[in-house]
């Protein structure tokens with residue numbers, strides 16, 4: 123049997139507020155296959171970023187399981203072997219575009235893109251091309267702290283595009299972009315997703331962006347369990 127791209131089953135997550143446990147979500151399950159896209163919506167604080175973090179191993183659920191390709195992760199497990207399996211997936215299969223753009227501060231934008239692109243068989247020209255397509259080609263030699271937040275976000279997208287992952291997780295990918303650039307970047311994101319048949323999960327407050335996804339999960343209105 124061919125495993126789905128991503129399956130999460132029965133995820134539970136609580137944080138503590140003072141002495142009180144506060145549940146972010148209970149018994150949350152979802153599945154995503156290649157070529158599908160899922161919009162996560164819901165009010166601020168409803169758990170979109172927490173869920174994205176759990177789906178790429180940057181946070182652990184209290185209970186529940188996450189399967190990505192043929193790797194299965196059960197419950198709250200932070201042993202070294204598990205961390206290494208998640209890190210390997212993030213290096214090769216899961217492209218992450220989060221609010222704090224995940225760029226290495228000591229590397230230029232170009233070198234950040236090259237870092238991931240090599241594993242996908244892309245060369246320096248391909249990397250420059252991705253930066254051009256995201257309209258930051260002239261900033262290739264700058265370091266992340268020498269460019270704006272929106273430019274960092276575009277560099278993070280270039281990195282993900284060059285990496286050609288099986289799954290892209292994006293947290294408000296257009297949050298710090300002007301409307302024109304946001305539309306351009308969104309177009310490229312969906313174009314890449316349909317051309318390469320990768321899965322895409324994006325958290326967004328933008329209702330129009332959410333309607334472009336094939337599936338929709340409103341974390342503000344999960345059924346009570």
Ligand SMILES: Nc1ncnc2c1ncn2[C@@H]1O[C@H](COP(=O)(O)OP(=O)(O)OP(=O)(O)O)[C@@H](O)[C@H]1O
Nearest residue numbers: 137138146164165166167168169170171172173325
């Ligand atoms: N490390 C933490 N410790 C305690 N509470 C946390 C922690 N991280 C998140 N939370 C709480 O968990 C809930 C979900 O947060 P999360 O950032 O996932 O929401 P979100 O839907 O992504 O919000 P936004 O739309 O504002 O980005 C919030 O109530 C938040 O305060």
